[in-house]
Amino acid sequence: MCFKAFKKEVSDELTGNIIPFWTRLRDNENGGFYGNVSFDLEVEKDAPKGSVYISRILWFFSECYLALGKEELLDSAKHVYDFLTGCMIDEKYGGVYWTVDSSGQPLDTTKHVYAQAFAIYALSAFYKASKNPNAISLAKRLYELIETKCSDSQGYGEAYDREWNPVINEKLSENGITADKTMNTLLHVFEAYSGLIESLNTHPECSGEAEGSRIELSLRRILSVFKEKVFNPELKRFEVFFDDKMSSLIDLQSYGHDIEASWLIDWGTELLGDIELSREIGEMTSALAESVMERAFKGNGYVWNERENDKEDKKSVWWVQAEAVLGFLNHYDKHPEKKEYEKAARDIWEHIKHSLIDRRDGGEWFEQLDKFGRPDPEKPTAGIWKCPYHNGRMCLRLYQKELLII
Numbered sequence: 001m002c003f004k005a006f007k008k009e010v011s012d013e014l015t016g017n018i019i020p021f022w023t024r025l026r027d028n029e030n031g032g033f034y035g036n037v038s039f040d041l042e043v044e045k046d047a048p049k050g051s052v053y054i055s056r057i058l059w060f061f062s063e064c065y066l067a068l069g070k071e072e073l074l075d076s077a078k079h080v081y082d083f084l085t086g087c088m089i090d091e092k093y094g095g096v097y098w099t100v101d102s103s104g105q106p107l108d109t110t111k112h113v114y115a116q117a118f119a120i121y122a123l124s125a126f127y128k129a130s131k132n133p134n135a136i137s138l139a140k141r142l143y144e145l146i147e148t149k150c151s152d153s154q155g156y157g158e159a160y161d162r163e164w165n166p167v168i169n170e171k172l173s174e175n176g177i178t179a180d181k182t183m184n185t186l187l188h189v190f191e192a193y194s195g196l197i198e199s200l201n202t203h204p205e206c207s208g209e210a211e212g213s214r215i216e217l218s219l220r221r222i223l224s225v226f227k228e229k230v231f232n233p234e235l236k237r238f239e240v241f242f243d244d245k246m247s248s249l250i251d252l253q254s255y256g257h258d259i260e261a262s263w264l265i266d267w268g269t270e271l272l273g274d275i276e277l278s279r280e281i282g283e284m285t286s287a288l289a290e291s292v293m294e295r296a297f298k299g300n301g302y303v304w305n306e307r308e309n310d311k312e313d314k315k316s317v318w319w320v321q322a323e324a325v326l327g328f329l330n331h332y333d334k335h336p337e338k339k340e341y342e343k344a345a346r347d348i349w350e351h352i353k354h355s356l357i358d359r360r361d362g363g364e365w366f367e368q369l370d371k372f373g374r375p376d377p378e379k380p381t382a383g384i385w386k387c388p389y390h391n392g393r394m395c396l397r398l399y400q401k402e403l404l405i406i
Helices: 003-023 051-068 071-087 113-130 133-149 183-202 209-230 255-270 275-296 318-334 339-356 390-400
Strands: 106-108 252-254 306-308 311-313
Touching: 003 051, 003 071, 003 339, 003 390, 051 071, 051 113, 051 390, 071 113, 071 133, 113 133, 113 183, 133 183, 133 209, 183 209, 183 255, 209 255, 209 275, 252 255, 255 275, 255 306, 255 318, 275 318, 275 339, 318 339, 318 390
Parallel strands: none
Antiparallel strands: 252 306, 306 311
16 A cells, blocks of 8 residues: 555545544533543433543644644634633632533542643644634643642652642552652653644744743753653663652553654654754664564554563553554654564554444444454543544644655
């Protein structure tokens, strides 16, 4: 398959399946988008709405409008922006709540850094799409909150109560570990700041030179933490869960996060315009991509989920496959002699087409498949973590990519 045909298939998935599915979930009564769709494709109109979920939908429709130019996409972005800013922002203490109920009343007022980061990422994209100055102003205020309330010498904290007092990090702790810090939050803070810088670079009138320089310094600081504390050069992986001093707590490799980081960190680093830094960081991200290829892509057409101690989790998870397509193509762009990475991306797309895309009427993508390729009926079609961010972004980046060496 030539790149033109590959791109058309992905574009058709974006415009013919993903965008229509999420457009149908617009909540015109209470605002935002309905918070859950069951595995059986039942829309749960009374389900809570999470700030990560809402922010990712805002990012998605903003970026779709920028790519496709259709006014109905900008209208959807404006609709979800109004809900985010009208219902999920704490006007007294600042920041976004973790969840609100279906009508927009606060439920869980935890201030998680992960949620603040996705709000920044979404608001930055919405500003590019709408030129609404309030969006970029709010994104910069959230950046200041993270830097003043959640930053320390080792990176960033995780979870805080409504008044920004630290609380136990239950929301991003897994595998029997309660972590003080996580690679996942650090990665998405980096992503958020990269999106903010990209927006400010595109529209310099909304930022002073000193402000932009400060955000760039934050990005450089995060890159140092990744290289010095998170990256394990012997195992060629990112450690996942940490104590307060950034000591790893568990023998775990998250293949999905490693392959996502391999391209996402390259993208953010390139925005800094520092050739030597990009070369240095590129060596680390190449090691991540090669590690995932070697350990988790075993010729079965998809990337395994994770490895804890000596136990492999061989589930096919929707977001892992979407990020693997981008991560392997990014590595191929860097090393065009390594054609096995281009083939791996194509193989994963074939797996997505034949196994992960839900062909039922009204479906989108299954959240995960077991090692035998069976969809998990306990996982929702849409929900607090299941949204159009990963698969939508994969489609958007391939739609916009013209210089791929294939």
